[in-house]
Amino acid sequence: MTPLGLYEPGASPLHRAGAGWKLLGILALAIAAFVLRDPLWLGVLAAVAVLGYPIARIPSRRCLQSARTFGVLVVVVFALQWLLLGLDGAIVVGLRLVTALAAANLYTLTTRIVDVIGSVERGLGPLRRIGLRPERLGLLVGLTVQAVGTLAGIAGEVREAAKARDAGWSATAFAVPFLVRTLRHADELGEALAARGEGER
Amino acid sequence: MPDQRTTLPAAELARTVVFAAFIAVLGLFPGFYLGGSGVPIVVQNIGPLLVGALLGAKRGTASVVLMLAVTAIGLPLLSGGRGGIASFIGPSGGFLIGWIASALVTGLVATRFARPGLPALLLATVAGLVADYVIGIPFLGFYTGDFGAAAVQSLVFLPGDAVKVVLAALIASVVHRALPTVVGRKG
Structure with a gap:
């Protein structure tokens, strides 16, 4: 990409x-x-x-x-x-x-x-009246693109680990660690955003 | 149910973003062929089911909406590097829009159970897939002008989707067991 x-x-x-x-x-x-x-x-x-x-x-x-x-x-x-x-x-x-x-x-x-x-x-400007903030769209897009890069890296690592354990493409041997690490990354990102005052309404 | 306000908005935002990216990353996996049907089975549409089953209806749906929005504005995040609004306008665009319903319904069903086990999650993912079909098939029918033909054409995806429904439920049940306090909060 x-x-x-x-x-x-x-x-x-x-x-x-x-x-x-x-x-x-x-x-x-x-x-x-x-x-x-x-x-x-x-x-x-x-x-x-x-x-x-x-x-x-x-x-x-x-x-x-x-x-x-x-x-x-x-x-x-x-x-x-x-x-x-x-x-x-x-x-x-x-x-x-x-x-x-x-x-x-x-x-x-x-x-x-x-x-x-x-x-x-x-x-989407008029949506501001019902409490949405369209100007945050850019931030969301940027964060998502960044997360795609990070998760693609994590996916590669998890795949290597699964191969090393001879689990190959076994769906759970790959997906479960991948999801657990995805959730962990989400927590880290959440802390980083909170530290920068993001999400204070 | 734990108090919703214990989670910070920033944490919710982060989960929405990261799981939108998660669905995008599923699109990086090559499709595989099932039983020589000639129809490629892509991994990506397992994403909305998983996200709904793990994050619940509200955040799961938000993730899918964000992922589709980022795709629509022109990032090639769909399987095979597709993206842009053309993917939504095409004949199978309804199945893509149906992902939103998929995550919503899967999340709604899964969060009805205090501790969703495999049977409950299977029920949730099947309901999620049906929701996708409910939007995708009429869209295709509108496109081709024949609802019956659209339903018949969609049957080719059923074997692959059946496998994905079971896989999503299996994976979600293991993750729920591994992290019982982190995932599946009502919301």
Whole structure:
């Protein structure tokens, strides 16, 4: 995992568009794809979504990577629909799928996580009235990413220990020590947060 | 039941964060194939069941919500390095959103028992899996326009999920026995 997540740096118009507006645009595209039933219009929507990739100048390596991840899904769903609902239904579902997945994935590729957090925090601003604090989202995201790194390290150590005891991939020989150490790490993090005054309401 | 206020908010926050990360780390394990069905069985969706069974409904659900939120904003934390909102919009997105219900229901059932043993935890994890299906199958049906076909398609996951339900209950019961005072507080 790179520190940028799935973001692909760039300076295209799609990269520069505001994260919030872009998200609304994708939602509109997805809703249109679900409302329309005409394969011709659905084809146009799918083409719009796919054309976004050259417009955003996504390198072909990342395009291929996305196509592999989602292409398998589209092919499997298409084949199943053809089998169960006939070709016409399969085309409608397939085009919907291509539109929604291509657009949503493009959003992820062209939007920095910091910007997403920023626009979500602004969007959730009204929730402050019911006592939530959206500005803590960034802190939560950062802490979670850090914890993923720590736990991945712990998982590796526990796996080595299980191997040394000849327990191999035995589910309990791995999962139980892993969970116990995960809980211990949570306690340590809790103490560290409390020491910094976090959680005082 | 011990007084809830004995735990600091910071400790609760830390558990939510660390167990969100725990579910993400489960996504690092490669999927395996069961009985040559051709459907990869991923380990990750055991996470919501375990988190619900160990942390209870409130914190378990919070962990799953946080993990899904961090995934949705673009971190590749799902099995196979997937992430972003595309995973939620796709046909199996309902099963992902259903993780929230999974943790909630598992936690609610597990915390009904003062000292959840294996049978109680098994009941809880089965209920949690059903909750996931209750959201995932109609979502898939809405996507494909045929509810019956969606239910039939989902049957391919049943053998793998059955194994995971038993594993989650087994693991949770051992952890509950190892740390009876730490886990499973009502909340």
